[in-house]
Amino acid sequence: MLAETGIQLYGRVRSGPDPSRCSFEVTVGENAMDFTPREVVTLLHELLKRAGA
Numbered sequence: 001m002l003a004e005t006g007i008q009l010y011g012r013v014r015s016g017p018d019p020s021r022c023s024f025e026v027t028v029g030e031n032a033m034d035f036t037p038r039e040v041v042t043l044l045h046e047l048l049k050r051a052g053a
Contacts, residue, residue, distance in 0.1 A: 001047065026040075
């Protein structure tokens with residue numbers, strides 16, 4: 001997504017005890033305050049769609 005949109009949603013993914021799952025934290029910093037909440041949700045949905053591909 002970063003290469004296509006210039007938007008980076010997370011820096012790293014953490015593994016967990018279940019090998020089929022991982023986690024990441026999304027922080028909306030000052031440089032992203034121009035995004036509306038709906039735009040953030042849309043970006044997260046796109047990320048989840050790509051992760052399931």
